Amino acid sequence: MFAFILSRILQALPVMLTVALISFAMFAYVGDPVAIMLGQDFTEAQRDALVRELGLDQPFFVQFAKFVVNAAQGEFGLSYRLSRPVAELIAERAPATLELAFCAAALALLVGVPMGVYTGLYRNSWLSRFFLTFSLIGVSLPTFLIGILLILIFSVWLGWLPSFGRGDVVQLGWWSTGFLTWSGIRALILPSITLGLFQLTLIMRLVRAEMLEVLRTDYIKFARARGLPNRAVHFGHALKNTLVPVITIAGLQLGAIIAFAIVTETVFQWPGMGLLFIQSVNAADIPVMAAYLLLIALVFVVINLVVDLLYYAVDPRLRVERGAVRGA
Template identity: 50%
Template sequence: MFAFIVRRIAQALLVMFIISIVGFAIKHNVGDPVRMITGISTSEAEREALREEMGLKDPVLVQYGRFLKNALHGDLGTSYFYQRPATSVILEKAPATIELVLASSLIIILFSVPLGIYAAIYPKRIFSRCIMGGSIVGVSLPVFLTAIVLIYIFSVELGWLPSFGRGDTVNIGGWETGLLTWDGIKHLILPAVSLSSIMLPLFIRLIRSEMMEVLESEYIKFAWAKGLKKYRIWFVHAFKNTLLPVITVGGVQLGITIAFTILTETVFQWQGLGFLFMEAVERSDTSLLVAYLVFVGLVMVVVNTLVDIIYGWVNPQVRLAGAK
């Protein structure tokens, strides 16, 4: 197990190294940082002197080495718009996105597990067919369209829920959270439901297909032959083995969901990383773009590595296959 963990960590470090190269390429080739921080009245000679001072005329490898060293110390440059370290801006906006992703993940778990199990156990019932038909529609609809429909129904027509912003927040140890205020929770509902609509149909179909496959396996037939109660067979024997591939896909999709918040946060004006990313693109703030890329990449790498380790711990066959 120790060798398996070491291999996965080494792979994670390699991926982060590649991400650092991509981030440096963006920062090195997109925009001119000197023009971003100087005014129109600045002469060309002054700009050249500033480039020399900033090390922009050094060889590319020297610049990359400096970028990598600073990145390891948490320094990804200074945001041209905010005039603050890009890392601090990212960390300031991260709680909003993390809360949105956690809320949508909770919705996915609460609905996909029972609906997927029901559709697997009773595949021919009308409700199961409605579940699968609805999942096809959910997969087909883009998230921004779902968001607009939700806003129209629950904000414009019914007036039950707010359509933009985070609402009232509370600062706890530097973490701005809206989960402790009723207004913050009301503002969270529509964005969370909208974001969950991307993955919820996928997980329903995944749990259903895996559960149906497990129910046809020999050990389940043996459990029926032993006369075990149906609920024990469904929820202890069958569902337990259904979870293995679901854990793997869930870990990957969690990282992807963080990247998908861009559209959701833009529609709902949710002040998180996705909204920040769109602002950085509009302002050509390359330091923020790179910081966003590195942060999201780091989250995905950490989550996937933890999922691999958990999966290897749960299923020894994975460790044995990786050792070959």
């Protein structure tokens, strides 16, 4: 198991380096940091001094190596826009995004999986048809429209829920949480639905398709022929066999939720990383953009590792193949 994790981490290194190269390239090709930092009036001497100070006169590989070493330590320099360390800015914003992503993912899984099982088992019931129609809306309506519609209905017309912000947050060390206050929880509801709805419908449709597939298999027929109760057949034998593809998609979708919360965060003015990113793009705040890019790559790499480990937990056939490879 340890060897497997190690090999996965080694495989992830080239990915991270490539992403690092791309974010590093942004510094060189998206605007001139020296010009940005010096402003309108400067002398040639000031300019040269800054170039030396920033190390921009050194060869490309030296600069890149420095960038990678700094990045590995969470050091991305100062934000052009806010003149504060990038790492600090991201650490400040990350809890908001992660809490939102957690709620959206929980919603998608806890509602999407049972709905998928139900629609797979009772293909022709009117409730299944309703779920499927509803899922088409979730898949096809763009996120920003869903967010705006929800705000219109629940904030403007009904006045039940706040239309923007995180509500009151409680600081637990450096982590700010909205889970501990009533207004924080209320503020999470609409953005979570907005962010999770697409994933919910996607997971529901995936589980449904997998269930239909699995229910046709011989081992399900045999489980029925052995007289096992429906509950054991459906949730024990069938659902577990749908999990491998569902875990894959759910993992990638969790990454997508974190990475692409940008739209939802913009609609709800949610003070998370996505909003920070979009503001940084507007201001050509390259250090923040570069750090965000690397962070998201890291999130995907970690999620992929977790997904791979979950495969082994779910499917014993994979455990043996790996054992055989190790034995060879």
